[in-house]
Amino acid sequence: MSGLLGSILVNSMHAKTNESERMNRETSQHLFAQAKEVIPGGVNSPVRAFRAVGGDPVFIERGEGAWLIDADGNRYLDLIGSWGPLIMGHAHPRIISAVQAQLARGTTFGAPTALEVELAMEIVKAVPSIEKVRLVSSGTEATMSAIRVARGYTGRTKIVKFEGNYHGHADFLLAKAGSGVATLGLPECAGVPTAVTADTITLPFNDIVALRELFALHGESIACVIVEPVVGNMGCVPPISGFLEALREVTIASRSVLIFDEVMTGFRLSYGGAQARFGVTPDMTTLGKIVGGGMPLGAYGGKREIMDTVAPVGPVYQAGTLSGNPIAVTAGLAMLSLLREGGEALYARLDQVGTTLAENFRESARNANIPVVVNQYGSMLTVFFTEQDSVTDYTAAKSSDTQRFAQWFRALLDSGIYFPPSQFEAAFLSAILTDAEVVLLSETADRAFQSLKE
Ligand SMILES: Cc1ncc(COP(=O)(O)O)c(C=O)c1O
Structure with missing residues (x-):
């Protein structure tokens, strides 16, 4: 197996493994219990605590390119990039x-x-x-x-x-x-x-x-x-x-x-x-x-x-x-x-990946009959679980069904995709995402939308 198709298959197989054998996060859970004793809420910035999506936060051991590896060795495709800075991925x-x-x-x-x-x-x-x-x-x-x-x-x-x-x-x-x-x-x-x-x-x-x-x-x-x-x-x-x-x-x-x-x-x-x-x-x-x-x-x-x-x-x-x-x-x-060297092509790639993902997410939500508004600008993207026609202000954003978002988030996380753990945060794409990773992400999100029907 080589090239694009090869890595798509490898990654898809990986996602399936993650789904079928529910991820073990014992080390993260243990670390979180310890952290709560000595750090308010167990975290050094509130959104990291997963309060809005339920469950315990994942403790990260290291990053490799577009991927995060947690303290239990689970791998996640990272859609946060440390909340924005890592436009060239981890450990460049x-x-x-x-x-x-x-x-x-x-x-x-x-x-x-x-x-x-x-x-x-x-x-x-x-x-x-x-x-x-x-x-x-x-x-x-x-x-x-x-x-x-x-x-x-x-x-x-x-x-x-x-x-x-x-x-x-x-x-x-x-x-x-x-x-x-x-x-x-x-x-x-x-x-x-x-x-x-x-x-x-x-x-x-x-x-x-x-x-x-x-x-x-x-x-x-x-x-x-x-x-x-x-x-x-x-x-x-x-x-x-x-x-x-x-x-x-x-x-x-x-x-x-x-x-x-x-x-x-x-x-x-x-x-x-x-x-x-x-x-x-x-x-x-x-x-x-x-x-x-x-x-x-x-x-x-x-x-x-x-x-x-x-x-x-x-x-x-x-x-x-x-x-x-x-x-x-x-x-x-x-x-x-790095960004200067990447030039126009790098930003065009970010736009293209952003647009592709937004379109794929819209289509998947439509197929699953889940009302959403997907807002995307360049490499920033949010799926609002709302029945509104558009989201252009805070009132519309707040109309979102945060419980449904939380379910979708958890389905993604358990399949190895690390999305921002809040309806009110944007996903940040990195310029190093491969076509195979975009396919993996789209397919996983599609299954996550389908799971909301059940
Ligand atoms: C637009 C904007 N301004 C300011 C800040 C604050 O930056 P910092 O968290 O580095 O203090 C943030 C953080 O997310 C932000 O998104």
């Missing part, structure tokens, strides 16, 4: 060897390095809105800092965000947030004083009328608007035609700062992110995930005159002991060089 040899070489030179210096300059120059070249950039250690730090800068620059306090968008866990950004907040169905976050969110205005995503009304009334007091240009955190929800353009128009008119939170979409929807793809240039951009090549790294940047308000040039303070960490920067540089 180029990233690993670059990091190993850097490790031998030292892990952190607390002083500038040439590597940081190189990464900053690459980000400035890639992302249309960024003329200057600051490196931080996470997406949360990037958005939190960008908003401080926008407020410092404009001298205004009010910020606008959209329902179901998630921008990290800073206090003032947790209002009507997506991701784990949506997954756990939390109405609000304890520990966040009302006063802290008093200046956060939330609007429905994709509602151009509400946006224009707000700006007509309060535009002059709004420091900034922060938005996921293609939302991943209430599941994948792309912008409707004209929404991003309307955002640009009202923020220019009121001299508010427009921030695209491209922590998920940056270097994913194109090398220049969603802004390059949609041709709408914000004033500031936040980055994370892919830019760190799988290491903890975030970034915020924008127009020169805005970024020059940041200390030590300007009065807006922001700092970090491990900011621009040489290991993370090295991983990021290696990742970006």
